[in-house]
Amino acid sequence: xxxxxxxxxxxxxxxxxxxxxxxxxxxxxxxxxxxxxxxxxxxxxxxxxxxxxxxxxxxxxxxxxxxxxxxxxxxxxxxxxxxxxxxxxxxxxxxxxxxxxxxxxxxxxxxxxxxxxxxxxxxxxxxxxxxxxxxxxxxxxxxxxxxxxxxxxxxxxxxxxxxxxxxxxxxxxxxxxxxxxxxxxxxxxxxxxxxxxxxxxxxxxxxxxxxxxxxxxxxxxxxxxxxxxxxxxxxxxxxxxxxxxxxxxxxxxxxxxxxxxxxxxxxxxxxxxxxxxxxxxxxxxxxxxxxxxxxxxxxxxxxxxxxxxxxxxxxxxxxxxxxxxxx
Numbered sequence: 001x002x003x004x005x006x007x008x009x010x011x012x013x014x015x016x017x018x019x020x021x022x023x024x025x026x027x028x029x030x031x032x033x034x035x036x037x038x039x040x041x042x043x044x045x046x047x048x049x050x051x052x053x054x055x056x057x058x059x060x061x062x063x064x065x066x067x068x069x070x071x072x073x074x075x076x077x078x079x080x081x082x083x084x085x086x087x088x089x090x091x092x093x094x095x096x097x098x099x100x101x102x103x104x105x106x107x108x109x110x111x112x113x114x115x116x117x118x119x120x121x122x123x124x125x126x127x128x129x130x131x132x133x134x135x136x137x138x139x140x141x142x143x144x145x146x147x148x149x150x151x152x153x154x155x156x157x158x159x160x161x162x163x164x165x166x167x168x169x170x171x172x173x174x175x176x177x178x179x180x181x182x183x184x185x186x187x188x189x190x191x192x193x194x195x196x197x198x199x200x201x202x203x204x205x206x207x208x209x210x211x212x213x214x215x216x217x218x219x220x221x222x223x224x225x226x227x228x229x230x231x232x233x234x235x236x237x238x239x240x241x242x243x244x245x246x247x248x249x250x251x252x253x254x255x256x257x258x259x260x261x262x263x264x265x266x267x268x269x270x271x272x273x274x275x276x277x278x279x280x281x282x283x284x285x286x287x288x289x290x291x292x293x294x295x296x297x298x299x300x301x302x303x304x305x306x307x308x309x310x311x312x313x314x315x316x317x318x319x320x321x322x323x324x325x326x327x
Contacts, residue, residue: 002042002051008205010051011073012230016105017299018124018270019070021229023105024207028053030196034189039066039091043083050080052088056095063317066092066309068102069120070301089309098313104302113305120301121273127296129233129262129269136258136295144251144293151214151252156221158214158256160201163194165211169223169239176239190237193225201228202264209236212257214249221249226257231267233257254294271296 002010004025011023021027028038036055043050052072057065066088074081092100103120127136137145159165170187177184197209207229214222224238240250258269271291275282277298308314
């Protein structure tokens with residue numbers, strides 16, 4: 001089996017535009033830590049290798065699926081990709097999974113299955129960090145640029161760190177979840193993320209998680225967890241206070257993270273999820289307006305597919321889900 005360093009090298013060299021961290025070796029270790037068993041498969045050798053990291057995920061009625069986030073990752077020929085898909089199907093059967101679910105890494109993956117809702121964000125905004133700071137500011141929406149500068153005038157300060165900032169992050173995430181009515185993961189998931197994906201920014205050979213915290217007069221106002229891997233910095237989770245909204249702390253938070261990512265040599269800043277285009281009343285509409293204000297390019301990942309492994313149990317599962325949706 002390929003070791004951590006070689007595994008990550010294959011992923012970064014052949015990474016999808018968004019979400020390569022989901023196939024990193026360390027992300028698999030984090031999934032193991034929160035109880036989602038990771039399965040790693042590979043075929044081929046040298047520069048003609050295909051690899052994939054997948055997780056066993058529970059379904060209702062005691063069933064389970066084998067889930068592939070942004071994979072497989074192939075450095076070889078299409079035959080290698082076909083072979084890794086065969087290995088995934090065999091592994092799903094061996095593990096007693098009723099289905100194989102894939103959020104593909106690339107367009108045109110030769111998988112015949114039912115189109116399903118992706119588990120990862122399908123549409124995102126990516127900033128090109130090769131641009132100068134002046135160019136990045138100029139590409140922002142006028143209001144966003146104004147708020148970035150206003151936050152600086154109001155004395156908003158941003159700190160970057162790890163577990164020592166967790167409590168502030170958690171309180172701000174809970175405040176946002178209550179205000180905006182969204183569900184968080186259990187607290188232990190975020191704690192395990194910081195523990196498993198430990199390390200500082202700048203080492204692009206491993207996947208790391210860092211907290212950024214925006215404060216005004218030592219008062220925590222906004223915080224987020226960023227994931228760094230390869231050439232990418234990804235905004236994964238965040239929250240903000242109900243207090244002092246006029247100092248625009250979230251704008252300072254992202255701008256300082258962008259500046260630091262650029263200084264550390266990363267090439268892309270991924271906002272990780274916006275509403276699909278043409279859906280103005282989408283639940284993410286407000287978040288989308290905020291993120292789009294920073295400029296950047298819209299990137300869309302391929303459609304997700306689900307392949308039944310046990311046709312009988314998959315049919316039972318689909319019927320149960322259909323009944324629940326009608327209630």
